[in-house]
Amino acid sequence: MGRVSPFILEAEGLSKDFGGFLAVSGVDLRVRRGTIHALIGPNGAGKTTVFNLVTKFLQPTKGRIAYNQRDITQLRPAMVARLGMVRSFQISAVFLHLTVRENIRVALQRRTGTSFHFWRRGRTLDSLNERADALIASVGLSDFTHELAANLPYGRRRAVEIATTLALEPELLLLDEPMSGLGREDIGRVSELIREVGRGHTVLMVEHNLSVVAALSDTITVMAHGQVLAEGPYAEISKNRDVRAAYLGSGHA
Amino acid sequence: MSAILDLLPPLPALFGQILIGLINGSFYAMLSLGLAVIFGLLNIVNFAHGAQYMLGGLCAYILLKYFGVGYWPALLIAPVVVGAFGVLLERLFLRPLYRLDHLYGMLLTFGVALVMEGLVRNQYGSTGNPYPEPPSLAGAWNLGFMYLPVYRAWVIIASLGVCLATWYVIERTRLGAYLRAATENPKLTRAFGINVPRMVMLTYGGGVALAALAGVMAAPIYQVTAQMGSEIIIVVFAVVVIGGMGSIIGAIVSGFVLGLVEGLTKVFYPEASTTVVFIIMAIVLLVRPAGLFGAATRTTAAGESHATAASGLRLSPPTVRNVTIALIATGVLAPWVVYPVFLMKVLCFALFACAFNLLLGYVGLLSFGHAAFYGGASYITAHAVKMWGFDPLLGILAGVLAAGILGLVFGWLAIRRQGIYFAMITLALAQMVYFSAVQAEFTHNDEGIQAVPRGHLLGLVDLGNALNMYYFVFAVFLLGFWLIHRIIDSPFGGVLKAVRENEPRAISLGYDTDHYKLVAFVLSALLSGMAGALDALVFQLASLTNVHWTMSGHAILMTILGGVGTLAGPIVGALIVAGMENYLATLGAWVTVIDGAIFIVCVMMFRRGIVGEAAVLLRKVRLKRKTEPVLAPSTKGATS
Numbered sequence A: 001m002g003r004v005s006p007f008i009l010e011a012e013g014l015s016k017d018f019g020g021f022l023a024v025s026g027v028d029l030r031v032r033r034g035t036i037h038a039l040i041g042p043n044g045a046g047k048t049t050v051f052n053l054v055t056k057f058l059q060p061t062k063g064r065i066a067y068n069q070r071d072i073t074q075l076r077p078a079m080v081a082r083l084g085m086v087r088s089f090q091i092s093a094v095f096l097h098l099t100v101r102e103n104i105r106v107a108l109q110r111r112t113g114t115s116f117h118f119w120r121r122g123r124t125l126d127s128l129n130e131r132a133d134a135l136i137a138s139v140g141l142s143d144f145t146h147e148l149a150a151n152l153p154y155g156r157r158r159a160v161e162i163a164t165t166l167a168l169e170p171e172l173l174l175l176d177e178p179m180s181g182l183g184r185e186d187i188g189r190v191s192e193l194i195r196e197v198g199r200g201h202t203v204l205m206v207e208h209n210l211s212v213v214a215a216l217s218d219t220i221t222v223m224a225h226g227q228v229l230a231e232g233p234y235a236e237i238s239k240n241r242d243v244r245a246a247y248l249g250s251g252h253a
Numbered sequence B: 001m002s003a004i005l006d007l008l009p010p011l012p013a014l015f016g017q018i019l020i021g022l023i024n025g026s027f028y029a030m031l032s033l034g035l036a037v038i039f040g041l042l043n044i045v046n047f048a049h050g051a052q053y054m055l056g057g058l059c060a061y062i063l064l065k066y067f068g069v070g071y072w073p074a075l076l077i078a079p080v081v082v083g084a085f086g087v088l089l090e091r092l093f094l095r096p097l098y099r100l101d102h103l104y105g106m107l108l109t110f111g112v113a114l115v116m117e118g119l120v121r122n123q124y125g126s127t128g129n130p131y132p133e134p135p136s137l138a139g140a141w142n143l144g145f146m147y148l149p150v151y152r153a154w155v156i157i158a159s160l161g162v163c164l165a166t167w168y169v170i171e172r173t174r175l176g177a178y179l180r181a182a183t184e185n186p187k188l189t190r191a192f193g194i195n196v197p198r199m200v201m202l203t204y205g206g207g208v209a210l211a212a213l214a215g216v217m218a219a220p221i222y223q224v225t226a227q228m229g230s231e232i233i234i235v236v237f238a239v240v241v242i243g244g245m246g247s248i249i250g251a252i253v254s255g256f257v258l259g260l261v262e263g264l265t266k267v268f269y270p271e272a273s274t275t276v277v278f279i280i281m282a283i284v285l286l287v288r289p290a291g292l293f294g295a296a297t298r299t300t301a302a303g304e305s306h307a308t309a310a311s312g313l314r315l316s317p318p319t320v321r322n323v324t325i326a327l328i329a330t331g332v333l334a335p336w337v338v339y340p341v342f343l344m345k346v347l348c349f350a351l352f353a354c355a356f357n358l359l360l361g362y363v364g365l366l367s368f369g370h371a372a373f374y375g376g377a378s379y380i381t382a383h384a385v386k387m388w389g390f391d392p393l394l395g396i397l398a399g400v401l402a403a404g405i406l407g408l409v410f411g412w413l414a415i416r417r418q419g420i421y422f423a424m425i426t427l428a429l430a431q432m433v434y435f436s437a438v439q440a441e442f443t444h445n446d447e448g449i450q451a452v453p454r455g456h457l458l459g460l461v462d463l464g465n466a467l468n469m470y471y472f473v474f475a476v477f478l479l480g481f482w483l484i485h486r487i488i489d490s491p492f493g494g495v496l497k498a499v500r501e502n503e504p505r506a507i508s509l510g511y512d513t514d515h516y517k518l519v520a521f522v523l524s525a526l527l528s529g530m531a532g533a534l535d536a537l538v539f540q541l542a543s544l545t546n547v548h549w550t551m552s553g554h555a556i557l558m559t560i561l562g563g564v565g566t567l568a569g570p571i572v573g574a575l576i577v578a579g580m581e582n583y584l585a586t587l588g589a590w591v592t593v594i595d596g597a598i599f600i601v602c603v604m605m606f607r608r609g610i611v612g613e614a615a616v617l618l619r620k621v622r623l624k625r626k627t628e629p630v631l632a633p634s635t636k637g638a639t640s
């Protein structure tokens, strides 16, 4: 086949109808390989729904999704994840009653191919600990390896989420509002982490904090009322009239 | 031409069954309508709905017998009285549960249903109490091809009217608009000055009153019995799964249609008439999992978690070892102190509860159908040993395999739906197994398979000897217990915990969680089957008791009483439940009342169960001791 497309994710004409309510309608979204791409828009714009659609947690009513030029429109969500597109969730993506290391191990374990082995001792997975601890160190959580995720503050839970996602060695990370609920200090830390991750991976993130978006992202797609309003780098987007009207105007600028 | 006519039953019989079908359908429709209304606003499955229907009938019966108040006033008084009782129930018991997992509401109302059924059985026995037709509706019309009893015609027309009126109120009036708004967005509705909690309370009362009204209408047709509610409610659950709970019209239509289908089945293939609704449910689950009228289900993408009350509890390896040693020591010595047959019953129940706990405690799946595996295995083992001359080990193996196959079918169907639907589907499927057992020949109906030989273990050890049998049962129990522990500790168990904690996240890590749930379900069924197979050998009997829904209730009761998600909890629970059955048997239906009361207490204030609460207490004491002398740095979680 011809040359590799510069886009890792290409969605065309995505629509989602919730019993008569069009939450997403006719969205085209293309994410360039190796970039940090932000998806912004006011509350209820349909950003999370787009995430749910491209990761196949929801079946689109219309449209086509290609990941690495492979049509994934009919795949199951777990299969999409196994292909290397891994998402986090707006609310929480940690296993609260597992320790930090166990959280990471759940992700590492999948590749071992023993996940259905109910007759084996759990200890057989101890060989994963080294890799798990390295990942934990890479997000600065070494002091909390044996802490339950439930006992960590939000910022550190975000770091656990990201380390867990990285454990899968994904190509594309989807982060839904990674800064929500974080204090200023944590925002700095998690931003740094995302920038770091962005060096080796493609990142698509939904985020309301515009200074974070401005600082991190290469491309921004703005959504409102289920549709794409504009797309481009921050400088361009921030000048766009429609965007200002729909989004920046409402106090964020 | 005439050949086809020969196949048809005589017309009067056909119309007679259609009529009975429509009558049943009327009650299905009214009950599933009430369930749907309650579910829509409160988000709980009202398990007590059947009992409240029964109370309606009972209320009419009491009014007539003790106060001389007839049918027509009762039609008004009974729903008001029972509805008021529902309002009280909502205010005192259900309201505190709304912030918890929906399953707790179901468990609570299950307990309430048990209490009510038990109390009524105590007072009025389990035989029917006849209730006369109102004189104004006595007699029948001759329609030429059949006689149509006036009362039955009235029931069909009246219930259709009630259903349509309810539909109208909800879909077309302002009150209904408020209701629907409160369902969609309680906060916003409150902002408009509407008292949402009061609306919720009245809605529950209304749904309950509807059930009571159906009960009054049913009294002249079916007689009033304590168990009339639990018999119908399971079918109604199946109706609700078929119709989809989101839709009022769906509930009405599927109620009438399924009643009709049931009636027709009685004409053309009577053997299937008790199971046909469940079979239709299974087919609907295969082709349209959301139900015929159900909208596409909401995703769990929000990160909804099924974590049960005890999921934060952890045991250190030494604790596990100590528990195990204590268990073995107790088990070895016990038959010298306590009657071995009782101990064997405890062990069967304990293994059953442990197997159930594997599912509820470690995957977060609440099955209401485990009796099918326990009872199913006990039938197969009994039959294999008695009729085919299987050796006891092979007999047990046969039972276990049968339970596994059932588990595969149940799981395959039920895992398509989540939460309360999962519970309702497993309950309905188990009821289908129950009715099959009533019908099948090899189960010998009410008598059961009796005089099951225990045989010789490996041709050597005579299991007829009580002590030999006891140690054999104990060994099998230990094997099962060890297996469960191994499953929980395995790489597979690790994924299960992740699924329980946060299923969408587990999916996003690439796990097809449905497959993991299915394997867990089958494992749990196999182990439950092991317990049931032992039961058949211990008591040398396989009977309907073991496949009845009360046995599924036992599994749940033992587990939540002892402590969901704890290692030893189900054993403690089994000891208590088996003890109650054994030593309180003379109290009759009071045992059911106590069972129900335990459910209520556990759900309201004791969600960790005995072992769970004890463990938390112990940890607090230890933590205090550890942290007091030294100036403690940050306390290190619950891990050790």
Ligand SMILES: Nc1ncnc2c1ncn2[C@@H]1O[C@H](COP(=O)(O)OP(=O)(O)OP(=O)(O)O)[C@@H](O)[C@H]1O
Binding pocket: A018, A023, A041, A042, A043, A044, A045, A046, A047, A048, A049, A050, A090, B298, B299
């Ligand atoms: N499963 C669902 N069923 C029905 N409607 C839904 C569902 N999920 C989302 N919606 C609706 O679709 C619209 C878009 O929701 P979405 O969560 O995608 O918005 P968002 O852009 O992520 O908003 P936010 O910034 O608040 O997270 C909203 O009006 C929401 O109520």
Ligand SMILES: [Mg+2]
Binding pocket: A047, A048, A049, A090
């Ligand atoms: Mg969102």
